[in-house]
Amino acid sequence: MVALAPDDTLRADAEQAAASAPAPVRITLVTGEATELPSETGEFDAVVASLVLCSVDDVPDVLAELARALKPGGELRFYEHMRSPHRWAGWLKAVRRCPEYAAPSA
Numbered sequence: 001m002v003a004l005a006p007d008d009t010l011r012a013d014a015e016q017a018a019a020s021a022p023a024p025v026r027i028t029l030v031t032g033e034a035t036e037l038p039s040e041t042g043e044f045d046a047v048v049a050s051l052v053l054c055s056v057d058d059v060p061d062v063l064a065e066l067a068r069a070l071k072p073g074g075e076l077r078f079y080e081h082m083r084s085p086h087r088w089a090g091w092l093k094a095v096r097r098c099p100e101y102a103a104p105s106a
Contacts, residue, residue, distance in 0.1 A: 001027045002044075004037065034062045039069045046070070049078040 005011035011031050018025045032038050034052055047066045057063050066076055 003029050036058050042071045046075045054080045
């Protein structure tokens with residue numbers, strides 16, 4: 001598992017949480033931005049984004065980057081804590097139907 005934190009403080013918090021988990025956790029924590037994932041194209045079976053899309057400036061670029069990191073047929077799962085006031089909020093409902101943001105099928 002690879003986890004991305006936007007800054008060193010959040011990365012340190014995640015490292016501490018992983019170290020104190022009740023079960024062993026094999027995780028690589030990196031600092032970076034969701035628009036430039038430190039990964040190869042098609043590297044991951046799944047991508048999980050929690051509370052990310054509500055905090056980035058360019059949602060379409062982030063979604064494209066997440067899709068780039070997925071293997072063909074991979075799954076993108078995300079959750080947000082609020083409804084966005086931004087115009088593109090309704091657009092997110094159509095993401096699954098939008099081929100340029102969907103991982104290619106195997």
